[in-house]
Every structure is written in structure tokens, then in C-alpha cells.
Amino acid sequence: MTLEWKEDQPIYRQLRDKVAAQIIKGSIKEGEPLPSVRNVAVDLQINPLTASRAYQELVDEHLVEKKRGLGMYVLKGARSKLLTLEKKKFLEEEWPEIQARVQALGLDVKDLIKNLKKK
Amino acid sequence: MTLEWKEDQPIYRQLRDKVAAQIIKGSIKEGEPLPSVRNVAVDLQINPLTASRAYQELVDEHLVEKKRGLGMYVLKGARSKLLTLEKKKFLEEEWPEIQARVQALGLDVKDLIKNLKKK
Amino acid sequence: MTLEWKEDQPIYRQLRDKVAAQIIKGSIKEGEPLPSVRNVAVDLQINPLTASRAYQELVDEHLVEKKRGLGMYVLKGARSKLLTLEKKKFLEEEWPEIQARVQALGLDVKDLIKNLKKK
Amino acid sequence: MTLEWKEDQPIYRQLRDKVAAQIIKGSIKEGEPLPSVRNVAVDLQINPLTASRAYQELVDEHLVEKKRGLGMYVLKGARSKLLTLEKKKFLEEEWPEIQARVQALGLDVKDLIKNLKKK
DNA sequence: GTGGTCTAGACCACT
DNA sequence: GTGGTCTAGACCACA
Numbered sequence: 001m002t003l004e005w006k007e008d009q010p011i012y013r014q015l016r017d018k019v020a021a022q023i024i025k026g027s028i029k030e031g032e033p034l035p036s037v038r039n040v041a042v043d044l045q046i047n048p049l050t051a052s053r054a055y056q057e058l059v060d061e062h063l064v065e066k067k068r069g070l071g072m073y074v075l076k077g078a079r080s081k082l083l084t085l086e087k088k089k090f091l092e093e094e095w096p097e098i099q100a101r102v103q104a105l106g107l108d109v110k111d112l113i114k115n116l117k118k119k
Numbered sequence: 120m121t122l123e124w125k126e127d128q129p130i131y132r133q134l135r136d137k138v139a140a141q142i143i144k145g146s147i148k149e150g151e152p153l154p155s156v157r158n159v160a161v162d163l164q165i166n167p168l169t170a171s172r173a174y175q176e177l178v179d180e181h182l183v184e185k186k187r188g189l190g191m192y193v194l195k196g197a198r199s200k201l202l203t204l205e206k207k208k209f210l211e212e213e214w215p216e217i218q219a220r221v222q223a224l225g226l227d228v229k230d231l232i233k234n235l236k237k238k
Numbered sequence: 239m240t241l242e243w244k245e246d247q248p249i250y251r252q253l254r255d256k257v258a259a260q261i262i263k264g265s266i267k268e269g270e271p272l273p274s275v276r277n278v279a280v281d282l283q284i285n286p287l288t289a290s291r292a293y294q295e296l297v298d299e300h301l302v303e304k305k306r307g308l309g310m311y312v313l314k315g316a317r318s319k320l321l322t323l324e325k326k327k328f329l330e331e332e333w334p335e336i337q338a339r340v341q342a343l344g345l346d347v348k349d350l351i352k353n354l355k356k357k
Numbered sequence: 358m359t360l361e362w363k364e365d366q367p368i369y370r371q372l373r374d375k376v377a378a379q380i381i382k383g384s385i386k387e388g389e390p391l392p393s394v395r396n397v398a399v400d401l402q403i404n405p406l407t408a409s410r411a412y413q414e415l416v417d418e419h420l421v422e423k424k425r426g427l428g429m430y431v432l433k434g435a436r437s438k439l440l441t442l443e444k445k446k447f448l449e450e451e452w453p454e455i456q457a458r459v460q461a462l463g464l465d466v467k468d469l470i471k472n473l474k475k476k
Numbered sequence: 477g478t479g480g481t482c483t484a485g486a487c488c489a490c491t
Numbered sequence: 492g493t494g495g496t497c498t499a500g501a502c503c504a505c506a
Contacts, residue, residue: 010505011306024223047307047506087224095231098217104140105206109232115210129481156494166483171494187368188404188491188493248496259461275479285498290479307478307506325462333469336455342378343444347470350452367490404491 011046015054023063023074024082034064034072061085130165134173142182142198143205149198153183153191249284253292261301261317262324268317272302272310368403372411380420380431381439391421391429418442 005011022028034040037055041048055072058064063078102112124130141147153159156174160167174191177183182197221228243249260266272278275293279286293310296302301316340350362368379385391397394412398405412429415421420435459466 190493309478350470
């Protein structure tokens, strides 16, 4: 479905994030296999090597394991590990920048909340 | 002061953002000239061509005008134009993603905003 | 073939015009890739960066798209877009000036036509 | 009156062309002085050095002479010389390019010329 | 393989 | 003084 990728980030990273989000959300459960590199490449119209690189990232993060001849499987504990990791990253790295940006633009908390409700 | 650049973005874009921030903040006023390409290059320890690219971005965005043989000048209306532009970009593009991310991580948006307020 | 460049215009702009002319002429078709930056640089004896700037112009004009890691591709509709654009530019901007110039010089229509046939 | 200059040509050349056009048109007659560098610079909001350079071009073309302490005077024969020169330049250099451009765009040269006639 | 970025240094045109 | 252009060459990220 997702045929468009953002310009400002490599596709393999966006795919990694997408899979990570699915693990957090629970649509891919621990112990279950990821869709095969080949399938995902066809589905998303990307180069298999690109898909492979995205999966490799997850392996490097010890969230997923490669079973030779079988595919990639989500490791036990991957979900909570991911949650902790991403929360930390968000709060320590991203949120401070967002704060700075909001203030530089003179945005009001009310604006943000209003926008929040709209959605 | 700024001798360090982030890895995830080209220097010329970071410099563009820096100058834009100075215009918003008012430390460079409308009608005034930007520091010369050469000067900024020396100050920030970058190549003049890199600085030039940053400035060119601002020209392309109609925030700055080139006066031949004289230098680059901030256009009238640049500040409000920038503010509007960046606010819109933030609220329409970035904020929704932040919200989604916060929710996916199970964080409470309102707590974050309150946190923002205090600061 | 083209090893010479005019003095009064930057090479990257002349190359942009050359590629645009090829798109109009149809020798590069929509959906097809442009010759790679490196190849064109070698062929035309110019620096890759110069070639790259020419291509970037076409991207900025939404005539060509970048496929990451693959190359630059002519967009659908680029040809007609170019034709419309250039025709308009010629008729609205260039032709009136030519007319004014012809009249100021007291040139006769016959002269122009004669010159036309010669060619 | 003319406060705007084209981007694609140096101001001094545009001014030279403007004065040349006035000589052809007869609004500055042979034997008469050009407006002083200082005046023209103030009128047109340009740097006196730029105006001076434009005038120097005319001197170099032997169309104008510098009378020390008095100013610049249009030489006898300047008008016809200019006319010949510019006609030649137009027919030999500019017109062929215009033709090529018109054909590349699929426009009909004769229609344009007819159009020219009427006007 | 593709393009992107950056550097160092040269030369030029304009004001 | 200003910015613009070009080169040669390096290194990187992406597919």
C-alpha cells in the first residue's frame, strides 16, 4: 500500500521504523516471522537489497533473529525492549528539539492542544 | 560559536536554517545584509561554496535578495513570511507525526505539553 | 559532439537547456532515465558537479525525478509541460523584445524572410 | 524611471544598450553630450562606477568621445555606425538563433513575422 | 552502479 | 569588496 517514501530519510530506515512500529503495536508478535524479504520488496516496490538492509538493522538491534533457511523471527522481549528504547530516544533527543522549535516559532500551548483535538 | 554540525543533514541546509532562525529572532533585520559568503565561511570553518549554497536556498525561497556586487539582503516581509511558513509546516506536517509517535509509544501528549508549558 | 560552450551563460544552464531540448525533440522519452551524471560529465568533458547542477535545475522544475540509487528519470508530462512553458516564455517575453529591436533598427520584414530562406 | 534591471545581463551593458538605443532613436543627437555620469547614476539608482563603465564601452566602440572636464559627446557618424553594427549583429548572430528556437518549439516563423508586420 | 556533499583553490564578473 | 562558476578529487549513502 505504501508506495511513497519520505525524501529526507533512507528507505531502509523508514522500513525498519515501520516494522518496529508493527512490533510495538502488536501486529507482528514475538516469536512470529517477519514477512519475507522478497515479499516485502514486491509489496512495497523496493529493491530486495533495501528490504534486506532494513531487516539487518533489526537484527543488529537484537530485536529480530535470522533463522537460516526459515526467515527472520521477532525475538522474545523485543516489544518491551523497543518501547523502552524508543521512549528514551524520544524523551531525551527528540522532545527537547521540539520544545525549542515550538518556542522559536512563538507557538502557544493552546495552539498545539487545539490542533490535538481537531485530530 | 557553532563549530559543530549534525551528521544527518547537509551543512548548507543547517546554515540555511540557522540564518532563517536569526531572521525570525530578529538578530538579522529586514533590509539588512547577510554576512558575506566569505566571512561566514571563515567564521564557521566551512567552504565558501557551501555557505553560498545555503544563501542560495534563501534566495530561492524569496526571503533574501541578491544585490549584484554588493551582497545578499533580507527582503521586506521575510520575517513574517518565514514565521507563517514554518508554523504551518510544523502544525500540519510535523505535529501530527509527533502525536502519532507519542501515542504509539504510549506516552501522554498532555503531560508533555504541560511539561512544555512549565519550561 | 558538443565540446564547446558559449561564454555568456554558465555551462550548467546550457546543459539544462540541451537536455530540455532533447526532451522536447523526443530523443529522451518520458519515463526514461537521463544519462548518468558521471557519463554525461565524461562525454561533455565537464566536471560531474557541473553536470549535477544542470540536472538539479530540471528536478527543481519538476521535469525530472530522482530515484534514489538509480538515477534521474523524465517525468510523465514533462514534454508537454516544457513545450507550454517555453512557448509561453518565448511569446510573452522574448518575442516582444525582438519586435521592439527589429523596429528600432528599422529592419524590414523582407530582410528577415530573405535571411530565413538563406538558411 | 527605470529602476529595474534584468538579471541575465550586467547593468553596465544594459545601460550601454539603452544609450545606444537613444542615439539610434535620435533622442540624443550627434555632437550633443550624454547626461553626466553622476546624474545618470542618481537617476537610475546605480553606482557611478557602473555608469562610467557603460560610457566607457561607448568610448571603446568609438561612438562617443570623452572631452576632459566637459563630459561625453556623441561622435559624428555614431548613429549610422551603430545602425550598421547592430543590424549586422542582429541578422548574423541573433536572428539565426531565434529561428532555431522558434522551430524547436514548433512555432511558425512566418506567422510571427506577419504578426510583426501588422504591428 | 547511482547521486550528494564537501573541500581547496582558481578565475571571473560586477559594483 | 561582493557573489558565480568551474575544476579535481575525495568520501559517503543509497539501491
